[in-house]
Amino acid sequence: MTAVRNEIEAETDRAGDDPGPLPGAGAPHLPQQPDLVQLLTPEGERLEHPEYPLEVSDAELRGFYRDMVLVRRWDAEATALQRQGELGIWASLLGQEAAQLGAGRALQDGDMAFPTYREHGVAWARGVDPLHVMSLFRGVDNGGWHPRERGFALYTIVIGAQCLHATGYAMGVQRDGAESAVLAFLGDGATSQGEVNEAMVFAASFAAPVVFFCQNNQYAISVPLERQSKVPLYRRAAGFGFPGVRVDGNDVLAVLAVTRAALRAAREGQGPTFIEAFTYRMGAHTTSDDPTRYRLAHEVEEWKLRDPIARLKAYLSRSGLADAAFFDGVEAEADELAGRIRRGTVEMPDPPPTAMFDGVHAEMTPPLAAQRAAFEAYQASFEGGAA
Amino acid sequence: MTHATLRRFALPDVGEGLTEAELLQWLVAVGDTVTVNQPLCEVETAKAAVELPSPYAGVVVELLVEAGATVDVGTPIITVDTGGGTAAEPPEAPQPGGLIGETTANGRTAVLVGYGPRSTEARRRPRRTAVPEAAGPPLLATAPDARSKPVRHGGLEVGRQAEAAAIREDAASSAAVAPGRRGPRPLAKPPVRKYAKDLGVDLAQLTGTGPGGVITRADVDAARTAPAPRADMAISAPRGEERIPVKGVRKHTAAAMVASAFTAPHVTEFLTVDVTRMMKLRRRLAERPELAGVRISPLLLVAKAVLLAAARHLLVNSSWDEAAQEIVVHGQVNLGIAAATPRGLVVPNVKDAGRLSLAELAGALAELTDTARAGRTAPADLTGGTLTITNVGVFGVDTGTPILNPGEAAILAFGAIAERPWVHKGEVRPRQVTTLALSFDHRIVDGELGSRFLADVGALLADPGTALAF
Known part of the structure; x- marks a missing residue:
């Protein structure tokens, strides 16, 4: 994986070359970004990148479109359910579908991902049932999936803490001699956290097989990125001693290619990579937030022109890879999914009270077993038997 | 059916x-x-x-x-x-x-x-073995002190038992004591307690109508608005005083005005101007094809005059930075227009108004005031103002002494335009006259600068052709 290795050197080499048409050049009011890896422009034009060649089948391309539409529909339904009092809170991924699906689909079966609380697209890619995510935001449980079965840890609400878990897990993978990689998700705001920096120091020192995937959605709740960092985030990686890449986070193909390359490098023992997926949070930070208080409507309008789904749709229709029947089919499937999520959320049962004893330890310990037995006996002491 | x-x-x-x-x-x-x-x-x-x-x-x-x-x-x-x-x-x-x-x-x-x-007591399945009430909750060593607040431990029996005991205690004591007296501590949410305290309402005298007998805000309101009738007051029923809660825009306005009035030393100057020519110009502009459909209001022309004059006197468009001990001269004029809305006074502003053509400015002003009256002004439009006009004339008054929008150096009040006897070309004629009032922050704008700025605005309105000289 020399492409990623050489990123730091390549940056200086590139200075003298004619960069040709620059990625980001087509997008209005965005400074040209010579370092931005892009394989699909906002207008839906396919580009080639010398360091990130990507072979992707037509079916995979259609699959990405379907993934993103379904996840966006889920997100919209969850937001509505929160407004109807059915969820305590919801963190919307609107606008970040490509970053999450591209990264999620780059993972292989044996890999492990450590999400924040917004990675619904990655959860989808890892085969997590949306209702298992909804149960967390409804306050029913802490997330209904089994982290090991899905290769996807539980959501972490504490900002940046999952990076430590990921580095530690990766060091474990290294000691097991396993051929798998770890993907740590974080946001732009998390880069200011101590844990994240500690995680990166350890990852670099031990060449741990971990990839730090930062979705730079431009705001840490209301604080814009320029208040968090004086340098582009991907350049921080150089200070830790591993490569950093900036990828167009609204381009699912580029995210897939870059993340795949970084994970492969990690699996091959070349150590960590930092990926900055340059994207935008189209909605509020969470349902408790009002973004109109800190950003202008025209900024959102500009980013709508770089929508991750619209550009893939444009590419699919223009190159004849999908027709109206396909798009209609995906829409219908999205509505069906939304209906299933709504019903499943509203009718969600409580877990049995004894569920709190499950998953505390890898193996049930005698004291815990005793507590469980005592609790079951206590429950059974009510008329009508145990719940 | x-x-x-x-x-x-x-x-x-x-x-x-x-x-x-x-x-x-x-x-x-x-x-x-x-x-x-x-x-x-x-x-x-x-x-x-x-x-x-x-x-x-x-x-x-x-x-x-x-x-x-x-x-x-x-x-x-x-x-x-x-x-x-x-x-x-x-x-x-x-x-x-x-x-x-x-x-x-x-x-x-x-x-x-x-x-x-x-937590609903009634829905809980009873224990198989009857536990005598007097024995207290099974998980507690001693019966909870009814005065202590029941603690909810995320569904642990401890909290529920304590709460149930407290409610029982409460019910028992309210049955035992005289009507009107409840248990040791009336049940109410903290904001309601605060509300009652602020209004001087004794919660112990109230009967809660909320779930479980909890005293609600409405109960407090009812207690306040329906005082016990006194015999000597029953003869005539004078209209009682009304207390309007200060909140939302009104609260914000109050705080902003107090802050402004007591931090920036205000000076107000007045100038009465013959605006007959401006009104004529207004009619001529309205006939111009490129301005067809544009509403040329007197406020628009005053705004334009203020912008032209502000470009000559940059210090008028500035702020006092107390912390840095600096005057911040703004690079652009974000022109605020004070608007009376159903939700109170708001001052949305037109960003970089100095760069707009007359037609653009007219559009921006119309949109601003329409949006404000509809109560839909975006927060971004309410912040960042640098210079404000308040159009008190629409209420038919001559002038006023406006208070600065906090952080700004000047505010212009624009009074009603009325026909008045006026000496024009050596004769007393009926002319259209208005009075301008300029309040300014004397830390930034001294009497000379304020006077020059106000005179410039006046000159532009009295003879719009003066604009050519600007």
């Missing part, structure tokens, strides 16, 4: 831990057919203004809350007939889920995030 299935939607907590929201406007009316997730209304909380989507598909039967009202979380706001029922049912409390503090059909109480314990 089809059977109605009536469902009520109660105001949810759309933020984390909010207790109330103002219903800004209804987006549906009685008789409308609504679909799931169709926006029903717009509400504003302490955190954000958001639309509430419908959880039901059906026909709107009743709007239970009027626009403009402040509604407690959990209060039903709309009834929807979802049809398809087998029999007419009474309106249900929101069946799916539940709202903060409200008990759902399965007995759970919605807490801030998610759902907490089943």
Whole structure:
């Protein structure tokens, strides 16, 4: 994986070359970004990148479109359910579908991902049932999936803490001699956290097989990125001693290619990579937030022109890879999914009270077993038997 | 006849831990057919203004809350007939889920995030072995002190038992003592306690109408507005004083005005101007084809004159930075227009107004005031103002001494334009005259600069041709 290795050197080499048409050049009011890896422009034009060649089948391309539409529909339904009092809170991924699906689909079966609380697209890619995510935001449980079965840890609400878990897990993978990689998700705001920096120091020192995937959605709740960092985030990686890449986070193909390359490098023992997926949070930070208080409507309008789904749709229709029947089919499937999520959320049962004893330890310990037995006996002491 | 299935939607907590929201406007009316997730209304909380989507598909039967009202979380706001029922049912409390503090059909109480314990005593299954009440809760070594606040430990029996005991104690003592006296501590939420304390209402004298006898804000209001009638007052019923809670825009305005009046030393100067020529120009401009459809208001021309004059006197468009001990001269004029709206005084501003053509400025002003009157001004439009005009003339008054919008160096009040006897070309003639008043922050703008600026604005209005000299 020399492409990623050489990123730091390549940056200086590139200075003298004619960069040709620059990625980001087509997008209005965005400074040209010579370092931005892009394989699909906002207008839906396919580009080639010398360091990130990507072979992707037509079916995979259609699959990405379907993934993103379904996840966006889920997100919209969850937001509505929160407004109807059915969820305590919801963190919307609107606008970040490509970053999450591209990264999620780059993972292989044996890999492990450590999400924040917004990675619904990655959860989808890892085969997590949306209702298992909804149960967390409804306050029913802490997330209904089994982290090991899905290769996807539980959501972490504490900002940046999952990076430590990921580095530690990766060091474990290294000691097991396993051929798998770890993907740590974080946001732009998390880069200011101590844990994240500690995680990166350890990852670099031990060449741990971990990839730090930062979705730079431009705001840490209301604080814009320029208040968090004086340098582009991907350049921080150089200070830790591993490569950093900036990828167009609204381009699912580029995210897939870059993340795949970084994970492969990690699996091959070349150590960590930092990926900055340059994207935008189209909605509020969470349902408790009002973004109109800190950003202008025209900024959102500009980013709508770089929508991750619209550009893939444009590419699919223009190159004849999908027709109206396909798009209609995906829409219908999205509505069906939304209906299933709504019903499943509203009718969600409580877990049995004894569920709190499950998953505390890898193996049930005698004291815990005793507590469980005592609790079951206590429950059974009510008329009508145990719940 | 089809059977109605009536469902009520109660105001949810759309933020984390909010207790109330103002219903800004209804987006549906009685008789409308609504679909799931169709926006029903717009509400504003302490955190954000958001639309509430419908959880039901059906026909709107009743709007239970009027626009403009402040509604407690959990209060039903709309009834929807979802049809398809087998029999007419009474309106249900929101069946799916539940709202903060409200008990759902399965007995759970919605807490801030998610759902907490089943706390309804009546729904709990009785123990097989009867535990004597006197023995106290089984998990507690001693009976809880009824005065201590029951602790909810996320559904642990400890909290429930303590709470149940406290309620029992409460019921017993209220039965035992004289009517009007309740238990050791009346039940009410902290904001209601504060509210009652502020109003001087003794909670111990009230009977709560909320769930479980909890005293609600409405109970406090009722106690305040219905004082015990005194015999000597019964003869005549004079109109009692009304107390209007200071909140929202009014509260903000009050704080801003006090801050401004007592930090910036204000000076106000007046200038009475013959604006007959400006009014003539206004008619001529209105006839120009490129300005067709543009509303050329006197305010627009005053705004233009202020912008032209401000370009000559840059210090008028500046701010005092107390912390840095610097005067900040702004690079652009964000022109604020004070607007009276149903929600109070707001001062939205036109960003970089100096760069706009007359037609653009007219458009921006119209949009600004329309949006403000509709109560939809975006927060971004309310911040960053650098210079303000207040059009007191629309109320028919001559002039005033405006208070600076906080952080700004000058504000111009524009009075009514009226025909007055005026000496014009050596004769007394009826002329259209107005009075301008300029208040300025004397730390930044001294008398000379203020006078020159005001004179320039006046000159531009008296003879708009002067603009050529600017």
